[in-house]
Amino acid sequence: MQIESLRLKNYKSFRDATLLDIPNLCVVVGANGTGKSTLFGVFGFLKDCLLFNIRRALQQRGGFKEVISRGADPAEGVEIEIKFRLEIAGVDRLVTYLLHLGEHKGQPIVLHEVLRYKRGRYGSPFHFLDFRRGVGYAITNEEDFNRPDEELDREDQKVGADTLAISGLGQFERFKAANAFRRLIENWHVSDFHISAARGSKDAIGAADHLSVTGDNLQLVARNIYENHPEVFERIVQRMHDRVPGITQVTPKPTEDGRLLLQFRDGAFVDPFIDRYVSDGTLKMFAYLVLLHDPQPHPLLCVEEPENQLYPALLWELAEEFRDYAQRGGQVMVSTHSPDFLNASNLEEVFWLVKRNGYTRILRAQDDPQIRAYMAAGDQMGYLWKQGLFEGVDPA
Template sequence: MQIESIEIENYRVFRRAKLENLPRLVTLVGANGTGKSTLFDVFSFLKESLSQNVGRAVMRRGGLKELISRGSTGPLQISLKFRESGGRLATYEIAVGDRDGRIVVEREVLKFRRGQRGKPWHFVDFSCGKGTAITNESAYGDLGASEERAEYALDEPDILAIKGLGQFKEFRVVSEFRSLIESWQISDFHIAEARPSNEDGYSEHLSTRGDNVAQVAQYLYTYHRKQFDHILEVMASRVPGVEKVEAKPTEDGRLVLRFQDGSFKDPFIARYVSDGTIKIFAYLVLLHDPKPFPLLAVEEPENQLYPELLPELAEEFRAYARRGGQVFISTHSPDFLNALKLEEVYCLKKISGFTTISRAVDSENLRSLYEAGDLPGYLWKQGLFEGLNQ
């Protein structure tokens, strides 16, 4: 799945904002408080609404009054346009409000377009826990077919229909979309928790907080040795001072990582190396996952990292996106931006208390400077992104 556009209304600083023509690698820039973290929270909100329900996801954010944009009465609305695995354009829309003081899903629609001119089929169309769903999914590819629908009722009005119906095999399209959102990875990386240990066992994927990096390294070492060896090669070639990284299995089957610093005779066990070294190792473990997350969101990956590493890290993110995982990144680093294409950069700016979003490549001035050889990071540092939204 690749998200092509996102529309957000009445979600905190986003009274009405839209990201369009999204590439596989999307990078957000803007001053503090312009909503970069809030955009990532939109992804988290949708994921939590599935894993729990919409009411709980809203209450975790302080309630609807705190979540809806200041001065607005709602509803909160999110719309995603995306390409599913077969290449068809689809739209998912959700509107959240309250009825008699209770949080409800006022409208939820999942629709797929049929060709260039065909009328979309509404695979899901619900309001306040009741609605209809397609019952003849197998006929969707036949342009001469008509949709057949049946009525359904959910247990509560704050449950998403894609959650309720997505549990059943007969709703394959709905189930696939639900699984995609459940597989999103919104990183909340904490370096103190990411430091590898000698704990037993393994994990297939890095957690959102990075606290299982040793277990994922063990998994890659055991089942995907080629990827693991490549990670060690990258560490040794790119991290300043690190001449060699080796993985030593212990007698009881656990893995000990040892980092050789050129200034010292003996290597360091992983728990004694710098934060930056551990962080780049954790990112490489994440970005060389054999099964990329369909969506990966990472805030400010430059923190604790040596500036010269950032262009190469940006390329690692781009390679991950090419393998199938759409990537959203926020950054304040000119060094990171310098490794990007102008069409991969989106600028957030507050106007009258609310955020607007623009593509850097849509600015004629920025585009001409970029085509003349200036890099995005230098243009950002010079303040030339200012006024882009006006």
């Protein structure tokens, strides 16, 4: 399952913008304040809407008035549309999810929620889930492609006006596309990694299946991989050895008081260092490798500015790690200010954001003839960015 496009209308600085033909590895660049964090924040917003409701998701972001674009008519509401590829009944289909949010008597509500795709090669996409203001229907036998549209079984439902229909219906396998999209949202990961949260000993009991958003369970996840997937952990340690001089071994170590810490062994010394005393860059690289070698990779991984605390030469290798992760089936979106990371990016992977009159536009590197020509001649993306050849983006 891969996201192919994202359309935003009246969402913060994105008055009307579309990210098209999203590749497996998508690299986003832009000056400060152009909306990179806002773009990635859309995925966190949708996840909060699913796990809780839109009221809580909006409250965490300052309320509806802070989410809707400044200057937009509140009656227009906020629209988020995602198109993704999903195999249904043996056919790869383009599925569209549309979420239209608004207010009624000062309360946030779901104005319209739709999940649709084409049943056949021709004709318009069919709505398999369609709700307005908490009332609507879902198709229960959507994979019965031998029956005409009008004979499909509809199940009428009611949900809270501030609740996503896919939140409840997506739990049931009979709603094929809704179930798949819910699992996609539940399992995508928007990283907000903090060195301070990842460092130090941790309680040995806690979530260990996946690295948390902040990385505060790094020790637990490392131990889980170390004990249950030793071949994966060995690969992580080997990658660390190749990228960080001197590191020959990493071991999750239980303490006498029932906690857990990481020990890093430097080949030049007999005694290992605990993670409290290793450099920020070493700990961050290890955390990224744990995230990127997860035995159950996230379907979507969003990482902001991975270059922080890392030596520039490592960014080429980190970009390859991201690309390898994407090729294994986990789509990756990365924002960056680093020319070195851009130099490791391919033409079709790079997009950039430009703000005009307070609103953000999304541009694609391969659509710019000048950038395309320079890249064909052997130039590197980071060099072109530093030279100001990205329209509206000048890091100088």
